[in-house]
Amino acid sequence: MSSSSNVRPSIIFVDDDPMLLSSTRRRLTLVARNWDLHFADSGAAALEICKGVVPSAVVTDMRMPGMDGAVLLKEIQRYFPESIRIIFSGQTDQDALIQAHSVAHSILAKPCDADQIYQALQLSLEIQSRLGDPEIRRFVTSGRTIPVSTSSIFDILSLLREPDVSPKKIGESVRNDLGLYAYILKIINSSHFGMRSPVCDIDQAILLLGASQLRTIVCGLKLAHALSPTLDKNLCTEVLETGILRAQKVLQLVQKHGKPKMFSDECYIASLFQDFGKLVLSVSAGSRYLQIIEHSRHQASSLVDLEREAFRCTHAEVGAYLLSLWSFPSSVIRSICRHEDLQSSVQEEPETVEDFVRIASTR
Amino acid sequence: MPEVNVYQRMFEREREARKQAEELLETMSLELYDAYSQLKKSSDEVFAIFRSVTDGIVTFNQTGTIESLNPAIERIFGYSENVLKGQDIRVLLPQNKLDFELDDEFWVDRCSEAQPKFATQGINAHGQIFDMELSASKSSQAGKDFYVWVIRNTSQIRNVERKMAVSQRLEAIGQLAAGLSHEINTPIQYVHENVKFLRDAFKATEEVLVRVEREFSSAGSYPTPGFEESFRQICSETQWDFFRKEIPIALYETLYGSKRVTSIVQAIRDFAHPGASEMSSLDLNKAITSAVTLAANHWRTLGEIVTDLDRSLPNITCHVSEINQVILNLLINACDAIAEARAANPDRLGKIVFRTWQEGNMAKLSITDSGVGIKRENLERIFTLFFTTKAVGKGTGQGLAIAHSIVVERHNGNIDVVSQLGEGATFIVSLPIQPLGDVPPGDVVPSGGSE
Numbered sequence: 001m002s003s004s005s006n007v008r009p010s011i012i013f014v015d016d017d018p019m020l021l022s023s024t025r026r027r028l029t030l031v032a033r034n035w036d037l038h039f040a041d042s043g044a045a046a047l048e049i050c051k052g053v054v055p056s057a058v059v060t061d062m063r064m065p066g067m068d069g070a071v072l073l074k075e076i077q078r079y080f081p082e083s084i085r086i087i088f089s090g091q092t093d094q095d096a097l098i099q100a101h102s103v104a105h106s107i108l109a110k111p112c113d114a115d116q117i118y119q120a121l122q123l124s125l126e127i128q129s130r131l132g133d134p135e136i137r138r139f140v141t142s143g144r145t146i147p148v149s150t151s152s153i154f155d156i157l158s159l160l161r162e163p164d165v166s167p168k169k170i171g172e173s174v175r176n177d178l179g180l181y182a183y184i185l186k187i188i189n190s191s192h193f194g195m196r197s198p199v200c201d202i203d204q205a206i207l208l209l210g211a212s213q214l215r216t217i218v219c220g221l222k223l224a225h226a227l228s229p230t231l232d233k234n235l236c237t238e239v240l241e242t243g244i245l246r247a248q249k250v251l252q253l254v255q256k257h258g259k260p261k262m263f264s265d266e267c268y269i270a271s272l273f274q275d276f277g278k279l280v281l282s283v284s285a286g287s288r289y290l291q292i293i294e295h296s297r298h299q300a301s302s303l304v305d306l307e308r309e310a311f312r313c314t315h316a317e318v319g320a321y322l323l324s325l326w327s328f329p330s331s332v333i334r335s336i337c338r339h340e341d342l343q344s345s346v347q348e349e350p351e352t353v354e355d356f357v358r359i360a361s362t363r
Numbered sequence: 364m365p366e367v368n369v370y371q372r373m374f375e376r377e378r379e380a381r382k383q384a385e386e387l388l389e390t391m392s393l394e395l396y397d398a399y400s401q402l403k404k405s406s407d408e409v410f411a412i413f414r415s416v417t418d419g420i421v422t423f424n425q426t427g428t429i430e431s432l433n434p435a436i437e438r439i440f441g442y443s444e445n446v447l448k449g450q451d452i453r454v455l456l457p458q459n460k461l462d463f464e465l466d467d468e469f470w471v472d473r474c475s476e477a478q479p480k481f482a483t484q485g486i487n488a489h490g491q492i493f494d495m496e497l498s499a500s501k502s503s504q505a506g507k508d509f510y511v512w513v514i515r516n517t518s519q520i521r522n523v524e525r526k527m528a529v530s531q532r533l534e535a536i537g538q539l540a541a542g543l544s545h546e547i548n549t550p551i552q553y554v555h556e557n558v559k560f561l562r563d564a565f566k567a568t569e570e571v572l573v574r575v576e577r578e579f580s581s582a583g584s585y586p587t588p589g590f591e592e593s594f595r596q597i598c599s600e601t602q603w604d605f606f607r608k609e610i611p612i613a614l615y616e617t618l619y620g621s622k623r624v625t626s627i628v629q630a631i632r633d634f635a636h637p638g639a640s641e642m643s644s645l646d647l648n649k650a651i652t653s654a655v656t657l658a659a660n661h662w663r664t665l666g667e668i669v670t671d672l673d674r675s676l677p678n679i680t681c682h683v684s685e686i687n688q689v690i691l692n693l694l695i696n697a698c699d700a701i702a703e704a705r706a707a708n709p710d711r712l713g714k715i716v717f718r719t720w721q722e723g724n725m726a727k728l729s730i731t732d733s734g735v736g737i738k739r740e741n742l743e744r745i746f747t748l749f750f751t752t753k754a755v756g757k758g759t760g761q762g763l764a765i766a767h768s769i770v771v772e773r774h775n776g777n778i779d780v781v782s783q784l785g786e787g788a789t790f791i792v793s794l795p796i797q798p799l800g801d802v803p804p805g806d807v808v809p810s811g812g813s814e
Binding site for chain 2: 016017019020022023024026027029030063064065068089090091109110111112113114
């Protein structure tokens with residue numbers, strides 16, 4: 001499948017309720033004019049459509065007779081690893097939904113606007129089209145391996161086994177692993193939790209989830225993902241520490257401008273996760289990527305150029321892509337995606353998240 | 364003096380005999396004394412037991428005259444022993460219980476092996492009616508029959524049972540809650556989406572009208588020759604053909620969706636009905652349809668529900684919320700049985716069949732599932748409280764027991780089960796269309812309460 005952006009993405013919607021499909025089709029015909037829309041009333045019918053169309057994304061109901069949404073997405077993950085997988089559900093069983101996170105990139109709760117579905121998906125599709133290397137695209141989208149270190153999984157699990165462990169202590173532990181940090185934000189920001197505005201504060205996320213759901217999440221990670229053995233410890237530390245430094249600078253800057261907490265939270269995670277793509281590339285390409293980083297230190301050419309040469313995309317794009325699949329706020333995604341784009345000028349008076357992060361990074 | 368010797372010997376013998384007789388007498392009287400002491404002791408014991416048991420015991424003769432009673436009877440009924448002795452046994456029963464005869468048939472009917480005790484009502488000295496459990500027996504003494512009633516005041520127990528039934532009803536609704544939100548979310552989703560669509564459609568319609576109007580006003584009172592061309596242009600720019608085709612469908616679906624939500628809310632209201640104390644009229648067929656609506660999310664992924672309902676079935680007079688609960692419990696039970704069967708064999712098609720029909724003065728309802736069925740040894744126990752074969756967290760074993768108690772004790776109905784292990788099960792509920800003479804109480808005044 002070609003990745004060029006002029007190909008119309010094929011999106012398959014699956015729901016056993018014919019009226020729901022009909023209303024979605026009607027609205028998306030107006031909203032998503034650049035998509036090829038397909039509709040299926042069962043998992044089996046969706047797989048039938050897949051025989052003729054490689055889906056760019058599958059948006060499915062959870063509870064359906066026969067094959068349920070999670071099972072369908074597992075099949076899609078297996079045969080079309082570069083398809084984006086979204087659950088669109090009216091279900092309220094939190095445990096089942098949390099478990100479904102291991103196969104779905106995001107979970108949208110009914111009722112939800114077609115516009116929302118369109119915007120969320122369109123951003124991911126746009127960034128996806130910039131990932132030139134099909135291998136990388138497939139690897140990152142398949143989600144079989146995510147950049148979480150095995151040791152932090154076991155650390156959290158043993159912490160959760162303690163009877164009176166404080167959320168603060170768990171928070172400290174999560175902060176040490178950017179992958180886990182992002183993954184927890186992904187889950188708490190899924191619309192089935194019904195947060196009015198995006199949660200960017202990890203302590204708040206942990207409080208909202210509670211110990212038992214946190215355990216479900218971490219156990220799910222342990223089971224569902226072959227945790228990457230190639231996640232380089234030094235690289236992790238470097239990305240984490242430069243991220244924290246950058247994030248603190250951004251916070252000072254934002255505070256000077258007296259911005260609301262929501263905005264400063266977004267700036268914080270946009271700068272903290274700025275180099276998240278490096279971790280994603282290191283689990284995708286393994287030692288090959290570590291060598292590229294090594295080269296960039298000794299050679300004149302920049303890391304970004306070397307990345308482009310090897311993968312036809314940058315770590316900025318890869319990181320932004322994965323985080324967009326994980327429903328991070330679009331302001332954060334834009335900031336991360338463009339952070340290596342030196343042509344963008346710094347505004348005199350910073351306005352957006354991107355502006356603030358850029359200023360903090362150059363100082 | 365041979366004669367003297369003879370008399371002497373005779374006397375000796377007599378004395379000997381008398382001594383033996385005296386000894387015998389003494390032994391016997393000692394034994395008698397012991398026996399008497401024993402007897403008195405055990406009779407005292409029996410009497411003490413008779414006086415100290417918390418169940419009331421009362422005996423009466425063939426004409427119904429009370430002969431003896433224990434203090435528990437005094438406590439339960441609030442009369443003293445002196446007042447009650449010699450009275451007719453019927454003073455302990457409320458007006459509507461007086462219709463039975465104290466003949467043999469009554470005892471044979473009421474006190475068979477299968478049903479050694481039964482629930483009825485009593486009335487105390489203050490005129491308050493309360494629930495009691497009565498076990499009766501008949502004995503004969505010296506050719507005369509006499510009767511023993513053992514009475515237990517069950518109004519407290521009844522209250523607890525009733526509370527349990529209510530909490531189980533809430534549990535059943537709770538089980539459905541997650542599914543219900545899904546049931547409501549789906550129509551809300553498409554109603555919402557369609558309304559947004561109709562908003563866009565109105566904008567398009569408005570634009571068409573405004574532009575057509577402009578054409579008219581610029582051309583004078585009637586369209587110019589080029590009007591048709593520009594009208595086509597307007598229609599294509601506003602996607603008018605698309606809207607025109609879709610608007611009626613969107614309207615239809617919106618109405619359908621809001622009707623669907625209404626019917627779900629209606630069903631919830633029926634089931635959350637706060638259990639009025641009086642009996643009222645219930646359309647059994649409608650109750651089944653409501654239960655099917657409520658539990659839709661429960662069964663939809665399992666298979667299909669078929670209803671074969673007798674439309675000519677008259678309404679029954681019953682405790683409405685309780686009968687609703689019975690239907691819901693049976694339906695959830697059927698769903699669980701099918702889910703269990705499908706867990707073992709996912710290809711197995713689930714099917715639930717509801718039937719209603721009339722048999723004499725009874726309304727009958729059956730629910731057949733294609734689930735796992737019930738083991739023969741469990742058939743008798745399934746109506747026992749807290750008996751469950753389900754996994755922990757899947758059921759508390761109250762549903763069927765409460766269904767049984769509601770049908771049998773509260774409505775003088777019957778509930779039966781037929782099952783072949785592995786083939787599914789059929790539950791058959793029979794309910795009197797009109798309550799029988801012996802109506803279980805609606806609201807019971809516990810003894811000691813005020814009326």
